[in-house]
Amino acid sequence: CxxxxxxxxxxxxxxxxxxxxxxxxxxxxxxxxxxxxxxxxxxxxxxxxxxxxxxxxxxxxxxxxxxxxxxxxxxxxxxxxxxxxxxxxxxxxxxxxxxxxxxxxxxxxxxxxxxxxxxxxxxxxxxxxxxxxxxxxxxxxxxxxDGSKGADHLRHIFYRMGFNDQEIVALSGAHNLGRCHSDRSGFEGKWVNNPTRFSNTYYKMLLVNDWKKKKLDNGKEQFVYVDEDLAEENEDGEASEEPEELMMLPTDIALIQDLSFRPWVELYAEHKDIFFDHFSKVFAxxxxxxxxxxxxxxxxxxxxxxxxxxx
Ligand code: ZEM
Missing domain, CATH: 1.10.520.10 (Peroxidase; domain 1)
Structure with missing residues (x-):
């Protein structure tokens, strides 16, 4: 060139x-x-x-x-x-x-x-x-x-890029997609049941489920929840299938524990259209x-x- x-x-x-x-x-x-x-x-x-x-x-x-x-x-x-x-x-x-x-x-x-x-x-x-x-x-x-850390770390990382608290929460909504792999990050599992459909389900899951800390064999700590409804569905259908455990990283849980992050989680859980609008802007x-x-x-x-x- x-x-x-x-x-x-x-x-x-x-x-x-x-x-x-x-x-x-x-x-x-x-x-x-x-x-x-x-x-x-x-x-x-x-x-x-x-x-x-x-x-x-x-x-x-x-x-x-x-x-x-x-x-x-x-x-x-x-x-x-x-x-x-x-x-x-x-x-x-x-x-x-x-x-x-x-x-x-x-x-x-x-x-x-x-x-x-x-x-x-x-x-x-x-x-x-x-x-x-x-x-x-x-x-x-x-x-x-680093997913094993908390709200201070999120601010340290994202403020460096020039984002604010609202933008941190909106960006985190991408965890509606995909999963953690034990051979990549060491964490395990997906955040929502349908991880290839972009939605605001991640925020809903954060708020409605009772997240329990779980230590993985590799020593990593994440939060988990077993969807009981899904377990029943599976019993009716494919009996062999185990109910899949959903997960959250410690950084995800920080979004509902921190008083400045949490109202944005609540807003996005309730209003998918607002989340879509904010996500679109912040990802751009x-x-x-x-x-x-x-x-x-x-x-x-x-x-x-x-x-x-x-x-
Ligand atoms: Zn993620 N993310 N992320 N993220 N992320 C993972 C997977 C995915 C954090 C994090 O530690 C991890 C954002 C923010 C943050 C996606 C998008 C976005 C995984 C699992 C971890 C550990 C990796 C693996 O094992 O494969 C942390 C701490 C974040 C701070 C808030 C932002 C912002 C994202 C986009 C806007 C996506 C789509 C995945 C799923 C990848 C996949 O392979 O399925």
Whole structure:
């Protein structure tokens, strides 16, 4: 690319609308994965976008979804990113087929498409991200949240990105999707019964269920609840099926224990439309963290913008 050799800020054109629609359709086509997890690649794609963007630090203007640094061991090997190689592998054939899209755009666009396909809100997305060509500008490890901690930790991590309490709770609603894997995070199980349908069920579960602390064999502590209704359903139908235990991370439980977080959980549990609206806005904000655009919407990568990845 010529612009890389220029001393001035780099400006990349975003792919055209019809090119992006082709990519979006290819993402829709790969979501159905009968052999994988709960049958959908959607949840892990959403987590990929979140972890690519969630490294952002507003004080140093470093990290964020631009660059797709997770391709490099320095970021991809962070234990917080364990399992996301599956998400990247799902998308690799699309990258091969549509080389005009950067990894950084593909990872973020795929999440937006997945949320919508799983029944969630439309999310504004803008392209033009570029990919790092080496790992110099890759942010340091350790910037993503640790599920075994509490409200102070959540604030420490998310305030660093520039989010407030309401936004922390709205973003956490993504835990309506997918599951924890013992071989990835060490936690186990899903938050809701239908983890491939985007909804506000996560907040309802937080409020109505009686969550009990459980220590896993690996020493990790999470909160669990066994859905009795589901147990009966299973007895009527497939008798062999055990009722599935639902789970919450300590950070999820912090949302109902903390007096400033809790009212947002209550609001979103009651009003799915408000949750969808707030989630749409906050997820769009997440994907734009650290990205500066010119008046045409093209991303401006200043040569020195990412200097000083020290912390
Ligand atoms: Zn998650 N998340 N997350 N998250 N997350 C997991 C899974 C998923 C935290 C966390 O420790 C974990 C956000 C916020 C936070 C998703 C989306 C978003 C897992 C399980 C853990 C441990 C990983 C595994 O074992 O595979 C913590 C502490 C968070 C702080 C609030 C935000 C924000 C998200 C998006 C907006 C998704 C979709 C999953 C399910 C992934 C999958 O593979 O099914």
């Amino acid at each position: 010529v612009c890389r050799s220029m001393a001035q800020p780099q400006v990349h054109d975003t792919p055209s609308k019809s090119q992006l629609e082709q990519v979006a359709q290819a993402v829709r086509d790969l979501l159905h994965q009968p052999e994988y997890d709960d049958g959908s690649a959607g949840p892990v794609l959403v987590r990929l976008a979140w972890h690519s963007a969630g490294t952002y630090c507003s004080a140093t203007n470093t990290g964020g979804s631009n660059g797709a640094g997770m391709r490099y061991e320095k970021e991809g090997g962070d234990e917080a990113n364990a399992g996301l190689q599956h998400a990247r592998a799902f998308l690799e054939p699309i990258k091969k087929r549509f080389p005009f899209i950067t990894y950084a755009d593909l990872w973020t666009l795929a999440a937006v498409v997945a949320v919508k396909e799983m029944g969630g809100p439309s999310i504004k997305w803008r392209g033009g991200r570029t990919d790092f060509t080496d790992d110099n500008k890759v942010p340091p490890r350790g910037r993503l949240p 904000k997440l994907l734009e963290l650290g990205i500066r655009r010119d008046k045409n919407g093209n991303i401006v990568n200043e040569e020195n913008q990412h200097d000083g990845y020290k912390s």
